[in-house]
Amino acid sequence: MISIKNVKKIYPSKDGPVTAVDDVNLAIENGEIFGVIGYSGAGKSTLIRMLNGLEIPTEGSIVVAGREMSKIGGSELRQARQEISMIFQHFNLLWSRTVRDNIAFPLEIAGVPKKERLKRVKELVNLVGLEGRENSYPSQLSGGQKQRVGIARALANNPKVLLCDEATSALDPQTTDSILELLVDINKRLGLTIVLITHEMHVIRKICHRVAVMEGGRVVESGPVLNVFKNPQQAITKRFVQQVTEPEETKETIKHLLSLYPEGQVIQLSFVGEGAEQPLISNLIRNHPLMVNILQGKISQTQNGSYGTLFIHLDGEKAQIDEAIAYIRSFEVGVEVIKND
Amino acid sequence: MIEEFFPNVNWERMWEATRETLYMASISVVATFIFGIILGLLLFLTSKGNIWENKPVNFIVSSFVNIFRSIPFIILIVLLIPFTKIVIGTMIGENAALPALIIGAAPFYARMVEIGLREIDKGVIEASRSMGAKTTTIIWKVLIPESMPALVSGITVTAIALVSYTAMAGVIGAGGLGNLAFLEGFQRGRNDVTLMATIIILVIVFIIQYIGDTITSKLDKR
Ligand SMILES: Nc1ncnc2c1ncn2[C@@H]1O[C@H](COP(=O)(O)OP(=O)(O)OP(=O)(O)O)[C@@H](O)[C@H]1O
Ligand SMILES: [Mg+2]
Numbered sequence: 001m002i003s004i005k006n007v008k009k010i011y012p013s014k015d016g017p018v019t020a021v022d023d024v025n026l027a028i029e030n031g032e033i034f035g036v037i038g039y040s041g042a043g044k045s046t047l048i049r050m051l052n053g054l055e056i057p058t059e060g061s062i063v064v065a066g067r068e069m070s071k072i073g074g075s076e077l078r079q080a081r082q083e084i085s086m087i088f089q090h091f092n093l094l095w096s097r098t099v100r101d102n103i104a105f106p107l108e109i110a111g112v113p114k115k116e117r118l119k120r121v122k123e124l125v126n127l128v129g130l131e132g133r134e135n136s137y138p139s140q141l142s143g144g145q146k147q148r149v150g151i152a153r154a155l156a157n158n159p160k161v162l163l164c165d166e167a168t169s170a171l172d173p174q175t176t177d178s179i180l181e182l183l184v185d186i187n188k189r190l191g192l193t194i195v196l197i198t199h200e201m202h203v204i205r206k207i208c209h210r211v212a213v214m215e216g217g218r219v220v221e222s223g224p225v226l227n228v229f230k231n232p233q234q235a236i237t238k239r240f241v242q243q244v245t246e247p248e249e250t251k252e253t254i255k256h257l258l259s260l261y262p263e264g265q266v267i268q269l270s271f272v273g274e275g276a277e278q279p280l281i282s283n284l285i286r287n288h289p290l291m292v293n294i295l296q297g298k299i300s301q302t303q304n305g306s307y308g309t310l311f312i313h314l315d316g317e318k319a320q321i322d323e324a325i326a327y328i329r330s331f332e333v334g335v336e337v338i339k340n341d
Numbered sequence: 342m343i344e345e346f347f348p349n350v351n352w353e354r355m356w357e358a359t360r361e362t363l364y365m366a367s368i369s370v371v372a373t374f375i376f377g378i379i380l381g382l383l384l385f386l387t388s389k390g391n392i393w394e395n396k397p398v399n400f401i402v403s404s405f406v407n408i409f410r411s412i413p414f415i416i417l418i419v420l421l422i423p424f425t426k427i428v429i430g431t432m433i434g435e436n437a438a439l440p441a442l443i444i445g446a447a448p449f450y451a452r453m454v455e456i457g458l459r460e461i462d463k464g465v466i467e468a469s470r471s472m473g474a475k476t477t478t479i480i481w482k483v484l485i486p487e488s489m490p491a492l493v494s495g496i497t498v499t500a501i502a503l504v505s506y507t508a509m510a511g512v513i514g515a516g517g518l519g520n521l522a523f524l525e526g527f528q529r530g531r532n533d534v535t536l537m538a539t540i541i542i543l544v545i546v547f548i549i550q551y552i553g554d555t556i557t558s559k560l561d562k563r
Contacts, residue, residue: 052471081473092468095563096486106472108482137562153472 001161001193002028002051007060009046009217020046021057022217028195028210033187033303035204035225036197037240038214044197047214048163051195052084053077065160082110085154089166091146093138099125099149100134106156124152128182144175151182155190162186164196168203180207184303201243205229205302213237229300229307230272230334244300245270245309254311254338257295264315266295267325270334271308280331281312288324290316311338349531354521359541361435362517365507366545369442370500376447377499378492380406381454382480392466392476406448414445414506418513438515442506450499457491458484490561497553501546508542518542 009021021043028034038044049055050062053069062069067080085106093102103124107117125134128148138146147167154162164183168176184207187194198204204211204225212222213236221228221237229245232238257266269280285292292312299308314321328335380402386392387399412420418441422432425440461484469483485492511519518538526535 054467054471078473078475081471086468086471088464088468090462090464092462092464094465094483094487096489096560105469105482109469109472109474109478139563157472 001030001032001065002026002034002195003061003063004028004047004051005061005063007047007050007057007062009043009050009055010058019217021050024060024214024217024219026212026219026222028193030193031187031191032209033183033194033196033207035208035211036195036214037199037201037204037211038197039199039236042214043217044214045165048086048165048195048197051161051163052081052086082106082157083159084161084163085157085159086163086165087147087150087154087167089169091138091143091150091170093146093149093153095138098135098137099130099141102138102149103152103156106153110157120156121152124155127155127186128152142175143171144178147171147175147179148182151179151186155186155192158190159192161193161195164194166198167196169198169200176203177206183207201240204240205244205300205307207303209303213240224304225302226272226304226307229302230270245298245307253296257311257313258338261293261313261315264291264313265321265325266311266313266338267328268334268336268338269310269312269328270336271299271310272305272332272334278331280328280333284324284327287327288316288320290314290320290324347533347537349525349533350537351525354525355534355537355541358516358518358521358538359545362504362507362511362519362542362545365435365438365442365510365515365517366500366504369439369446369503369507370496372439372443373446373450373499373503374492374496376443377450377496378454378485380447380451381458382484384451384455385458385484386476386480392479406451409444409448410452412445414441415509417441417445418510433514433516435516438507438510438517441510442503445506446499446503449502450495453495453499454488454492457488457495460491461487490557490563493553493560494557497549497557500549500553504542504545504549 004024004026007021007024008019011018011020024047036044036047046055050057051064051069053072057070064080064084069080072080094105097105100121103121104117107120112120125131128151130145130148130152133141133145138149141149168179171179180203183194186192196203196208208225210223211225211228212219213234214220215236220234221232228237229241232241254266281292281294292314295311295313297308297310299306314324325335325337383402384399384406387395387402409417421441421444425432425437428440429436431437465487466479466483469479507515507517508519508522511517511521512523514520518541522535522538525531526538
């Protein structure tokens with residue numbers, strides 16, 4: 001659906017040229033939810049804005065739904081943009097229009113007659129769950145409701161691709177989750193391809209199928225979300241993964257635990273997919289003459305399976321502990337022995 | 342009662358002058374509104390980082406606006422006498438004031454329009470572009486409606502300025518309440534006539550202010 005090849009974007013500036021996006025290559029499949037994560041200034045917005053021609057790449061090619069975005073202009077570009085819609089961090093609704101008229105705006109642009117417009121708006125209002133608020137003005141809505149209007153507006157012309165630029169960054173965690181659920185629902189129901197950018201791993205974990213990690217304008221790592229969670233390669237990716245798998249205070253807790261349990265071993269287990277759903281600990285205790293203390297754990301759901309970490313303390317004979325660790329490994333569970341240092 | 346305080350006021354003449362003032366003011370307000378918005382849009386759209394970014398055009402429009410905004414109105418009328426004679430054919434009467442009124446007020450209003458347009462959230466314009474909107478659609482359906490409260494409050498201020506401009510134009514012979522106050526009131530020493538003309542002008546100004554404020558607050562949905 002989207003192919004990004006050797007794309008570079010260089011902005012001229014007073015202090016010399018700024019390379020915002022540097023030699024990015026990505027292929028995004030039809031119907032997938034693709035996430036791009038990175039810290040502020042990584043070039044995410046620049047990248048996503050090139051997908052609908054709001055920015056033109058300095059080098060390389062971008063093909064979206066069969067159109068080479070950097071080569072088209074005028075009415076062809078406007079036509080293409082009706083198939084590639086976008087939602088924004090700050091919603092960008094017209095405050096002078098009611099919810100109904102905001103949602104109708106892209107339909108007016110597309111030249112849909114009034115009667116059909118009203119009918120379509122009604123469907124969209126139901127789809128995003130804003131029944132009864134049609135006559136409200138944006139200033140009378142909460143952030144979550146505003147984003148629902150943004151989503152309804154983006155879906156009005158039955159686009160093929162939905163671009164989300166930090167669409168949940170201005171919302172509280174609960175509202176974020178409800179908007180993310182709406183996006184997953186839309187993705188499943190309409191088969192829409194979604195590209196979303198964020199700096200929150202939570203968002204990636206919750207709804208994305210694949211993810212690309214950006215740093216300094218480059219994509220430094222990409223792949224299915226679960227693989228990236230299971231086996232993060234780059235330091236930056238590890239930091240992002242930690243955002244959702246480990247509570248903030250983990251490091252300190254572990255240090256504390258090591259001092260509490262000088263005997264035996266503290267080990268960290270990482271479960272991915274099926275592994276997370278087996279009664280591993282019960283079996284471990286049943287089959288090995290060991291003391292097993294569960295210290296801390298967390299399991300997260302992703303779009304392609306669950307992922308979790310668990311810290312346990314094993315106490316007993318050295319040989320027994322080694323055997324137990326080998327046993328755990330046989331379940332395709334990642335094991336890391338935490339050393340006291 | 343009123344006759345006692347205003348013995349010299351010829352009410353028919355006073356009404357006639359009021360009608361002329363209202364005529365000059367309303368025609369010039371409508372024209373200023375249109376030309377001011379056109380100039381303001383040009384200023385905004387051709388400025389840096391905007392849809393029609395164009396340095397030369399922006400410079401020309403901007404200079405034109407600045408020059409005509411800076412010339413004192415009374416001098417502008419005199420400067421425009423040859424132009425008015427060509428366009429209107431005479432220097433006497435209500436129509437004679439119109440060119441100077443419009444050319445004096447439109448640049449003034451254009452700056453207010455430009456400021457109003459700048460206050461529109463850039464994100465909204467970008468969202469419209471991302472929906473595939475044409476520039477004309479953005480102008481008619483985004484820029485103008487989204488800045489309407491600022492446009493209306495700006496034209497209210499301008500309209501009040503225009504009423505006082507009509508009085509000045511009256512002194513040079515353009516008719517209206519200013520002309521009446523000057524010729525019949527001041528020059529003949531009839532203070533009651535001057536006072537009555539002033540009262541009527543004040544009432545007109547208050548009414549304009551009231552209407553402007555009401556419409557602005559009705560429009561503002563922010
Ligand atoms: N119009 C521009 N002119 C010059 N430099 C720009 C422009 N837009 C972006 N940049 C630069 O490009 C780099 C990437 O910016 P971008 O907005 O894509 O980052 P981002 O990943 O979206 O960050 P954030 O999370 O803060 O939104 C930054 O260094 C920024 O300063
Ligand atoms: Mg950004």
